[in-house]
Amino acid sequence: MSEAEIKPHAGAVKFTMLLSGLVFVLMMALGLIMRAAQGEFIELDPALFYQILTAHGAGMVGVAGLSGAAIMWYFVGRYVQLSAAMYWAFLGLFLLGVVLILSAIFLGEFGGAWTFLFPLPAIAGGAWEPWAAATFILGYVSIGVGFLLYYLAIGYPVIKRYGGLARALGWHVVFAGADPADGPPPTIIAAAAVTVFNTLGTVVGAAVLVASLVHLLVPGFAVDALLAKNAIYFFGHVFINASIYMAVIAVYEIVPEYTGRPWKSSRPFIIAWSAILLFVMAVYPHHLQQDVVMPGWILVMGQVVSYLNGVPLLAVTAFSLGVYLHGSKARWDLGLSLLVLGVGGWSIGAIPAIIDGMLVVNKVMHNTQWVPGHFHIYLLLGEVAMSFGFMAWLVRKGQASEAGMSTLDKATFGTYLVGAAGFTMVFLISGALSVPRRWAVHLPGWILQDRIGTLFAALVVLSTLALVLKYAVGLGRGQRS
Amino acid sequence: MTRTLFAVLSAVLFSGCVVFRGELEADPVTHMLLQLPALALAGVLLLLATDLRFVKLPAYFANAITLVAVFAVFFWMLPRYIDASLINPFVEFAKFLTLPTLVGASLALAWRQAHPFLRGFLKANAISMLGVLGFLYIHAPLRICNSYLVSDQQRLGYGFLIAAIAVSLAWTFPLFFPSPSETGASQSKTNKVTV
Ligand code: HEM
Numbered sequence: 001m002s003e004a005e006i007k008p009h010a011g012a013v014k015f016t017m018l019l020s021g022l023v024f025v026l027m028m029a030l031g032l033i034m035r036a037a038q039g040e041f042i043e044l045d046p047a048l049f050y051q052i053l054t055a056h057g058a059g060m061v062g063v064a065g066l067s068g069a070a071i072m073w074y075f076v077g078r079y080v081q082l083s084a085a086m087y088w089a090f091l092g093l094f095l096l097g098v099v100l101i102l103s104a105i106f107l108g109e110f111g112g113a114w115t116f117l118f119p120l121p122a123i124a125g126g127a128w129e130p131w132a133a134a135t136f137i138l139g140y141v142s143i144g145v146g147f148l149l150y151y152l153a154i155g156y157p158v159i160k161r162y163g164g165l166a167r168a169l170g171w172h173v174v175f176a177g178a179d180p181a182d183g184p185p186p187t188i189i190a191a192a193a194v195t196v197f198n199t200l201g202t203v204v205g206a207a208v209l210v211a212s213l214v215h216l217l218v219p220g221f222a223v224d225a226l227l228a229k230n231a232i233y234f235f236g237h238v239f240i241n242a243s244i245y246m247a248v249i250a251v252y253e254i255v256p257e258y259t260g261r262p263w264k265s266s267r268p269f270i271i272a273w274s275a276i277l278l279f280v281m282a283v284y285p286h287h288l289q290q291d292v293v294m295p296g297w298i299l300v301m302g303q304v305v306s307y308l309n310g311v312p313l314l315a316v317t318a319f320s321l322g323v324y325l326h327g328s329k330a331r332w333d334l335g336l337s338l339l340v341l342g343v344g345g346w347s348i349g350a351i352p353a354i355i356d357g358m359l360v361v362n363k364v365m366h367n368t369q370w371v372p373g374h375f376h377i378y379l380l381l382g383e384v385a386m387s388f389g390f391m392a393w394l395v396r397k398g399q400a401s402e403a404g405m406s407t408l409d410k411a412t413f414g415t416y417l418v419g420a421a422g423f424t425m426v427f428l429i430s431g432a433l434s435v436p437r438r439w440a441v442h443l444p445g446w447i448l449q450d451r452i453g454t455l456f457a458a459l460v461v462l463s464t465l466a467l468v469l470k471y472a473v474g475l476g477r478g479q480r481s
Numbered sequence: 482m483t484r485t486l487f488a489v490l491s492a493v494l495f496s497g498c499v500v501f502r503g504e505l506e507a508d509p510v511t512h513m514l515l516q517l518p519a520l521a522l523a524g525v526l527l528l529l530a531t532d533l534r535f536v537k538l539p540a541y542f543a544n545a546i547t548l549v550a551v552f553a554v555f556f557w558m559l560p561r562y563i564d565a566s567l568i569n570p571f572v573e574f575a576k577f578l579t580l581p582t583l584v585g586a587s588l589a590l591a592w593r594q595a596h597p598f599l600r601g602f603l604k605a606n607a608i609s610m611l612g613v614l615g616f617l618y619i620h621a622p623l624r625i626c627n628s629y630l631v632s633d634q635q636r637l638g639y640g641f642l643i644a645a646i647a648v649s650l651a652w653t654f655p656l657f658f659p660s661p662s663e664t665g666a667s668q669s670k671t672n673k674v675t676v
């Protein structure tokens with residue numbers, strides 16, 4: 001088939017992004033409710049708080065994965081012919097999973113957090129029935145199968161077209177001395193790496209999900225708690241990071257439209273992505289630093305790889321972005337601003353994450369709000385910013401290079417930036433002051449920070465709502481013209 | 482020439498499974514992980530010895546036959562039928578009949594022509610099934626088969642686990658470094674049978 005026939009599935013992706021935008025706002029509203037409850041602006045039954053915490057965690061991680069997957073689908077679709085049927089199957093299984101998860105939480109009162117850490121789902125102390133936990137887990141399984149189909153649908157044509165995953169990752173350039181010009185485009189390199197590690201993550205996740213499910217139904221089947229924890233955090237870390245690594249493809253593909261300089265698959269770029277492939281899987285033990293029964297070397301590896309993990313990201317994506325933008329005549333509009341913010345927030349968020357990945361620090365900070373502090377930075381100011389940047393670009397008027405930023409755009413962007421920066425900073429400060437995370441009820445001494453955090457969070461919700469509305473209006477306009 | 486070889490190998494494998502029935506079935510590990518795959522392999526070789534190997538199936542038919550094989554595998558993964566095959570000659574006969582035909586020959590006939598997504602999905606599924614079976618047999622709080630001991634059962638569990646790891650390595654490596662024939666065929670719609 002000729003190159004010209006290959007076109008992204010714009011309709012399906014636009015629809016998915018609309019869905020994602022709406023879910024982002026809805027889940028943010030749940031976050032706002034939790035923060036307001038901690039600050040005693042409102043009263044919330046603690047049991048309900050934990051259900052909302054579960055819905056917010058699972059919902060946000062899921063929709064980050066969904067929006068990242070839609071972005072990657074769109075741009076991989078520029079290079080290979082993808083199967084639309086597989087995409088709809090993926091989306092269908094994803095939505096089925098959402099229905100199951102929401103039923104488990106709000107009908108079954110499941111409140112065991114998105115990490116479903118063994119044996120909490122089974123030992124609920126009467127807070128929920130085993131069927132609720134089982135329904136929650138089945139929802140995850142459905143989403144997992146959906147993602148498996150998704151990566152199959154991406155991996156197969158990429159392998160065919162580029163001659164195997166090794167070549168799609170650009171290894172022939174780095175190891176066999178081929179000319180970088182013969183290497184695959186950045187999108188394909190990133191897609192191949194994510195396909196490998198997130199498929200592995202999903203498989204490991206599926207294994208522990210099935211084991212937990214069996215344990216729920218037949219409690220005699222014990223699960224090794226430490227093994228389960230390892231598996232869950234391997235899956236959890238890989239999955240949420242995959243969402244960002246998929247979304248960053250939007251930066252590689254869209255920024256060149258503004259700068260006029262194509263994003264190149266240089267040798268450092270290829271090496272960085274192969275390093276990411278390894279690090280993202282080797283770094284998960286930083287979640288287990290409180291588990292003193294873990295072999296020491298694994299915990300040390302978690303710390304060391306945490307340091308290394310930041311290098312490919314900072315050195316290659318953030319630095320290159322700076323170089324590409326510097327001195328170019330890019331006209332800034334909402335899309336470009338959000339994409340650049342996304343890379344910036346992702347890089348900055350990595351710093352407190354690396355700090356927390358150090359054993360001596362983790363001893364003190366592990367269960368404090370320092371943790372939601374750092375991951376809200378690289379999710380809110382990273383993945384979410386990139387997703388909305390992609391959405392703004394999808395509905396831009398005219399050529400990317402001609403666009404500009406209206407006053408409304410500027411106000412929206414500024415509010416989002418200030419709100420998200422303030423909201424996450426308050427989490428970090430509270431964490432540094434040892435305020436625990438995942439507590440429904442806070443001590444009087446913490447309430448002031450909670451209230452300031454709530455106000456910033458309200459700014460985020462408002463500006464995100466504006467971003468979704470602008471996107472929806474843009475879609476409507478595009479339909480008519 | 483190769484055909485005769487396939488036919489002979491098939492006959493040898495099949496009769497080996499019959500003759501050494503007692504020995505193979507005495508231990509669940511050799512029963513499940515040696516005899517059953519060997520019977521299926523005998524079916525594969527038998528089909529390759531005939532002209533059926535060149536038959537071009539309609540796409541839906543290839544998918545359907547592949548699924549028949551998968552369900553036959555599922556059936557023989559159920560402990561109660563494995564147990565039954567040891568005491569009920571009728572079930573034992575069914576096992577010797579269906580594994581070569583429904584599993585082995587079906588796969589040899591249809592696998593290559595089945596949709597690539599179906600094949601990928603089934604491979605992923607097979608790996609996780611092996612993993613889950615490993616988990617179940619290692620952790621089962623009770624004796625599942627009347628004919629085998631709990632310790633046998635646990636050894637079988639580790640056997641499944643090792644099989645899962647081996648199979649995933651064997652299937653993943655070619656994704657990184659496929660043979661040129663596999664990717665070169667990408668443009669032509671018809672996948673040639675190359676066994
Ligand atoms: C307006 C925006 C948001 C607000 C107000 C908000 C609020 C919160 C609050 C209050 C918590 C619980 C903190 C604690 O443990 O004390 C939380 C946890 C969490 N949030 Fe957010 N959040 C927002 C956006 C996001 C986004 C965009 C994501 C991901 C894409 C996200 C993912 C999570 C996760 C994974 C947790 C951990 C849940 C757990 O501990 O089980 N949040 N959020």
Ligand SMILES: [Cu+2]
Pocket residue numbers: 237283284286287
């Ligand atoms: Cu992590």
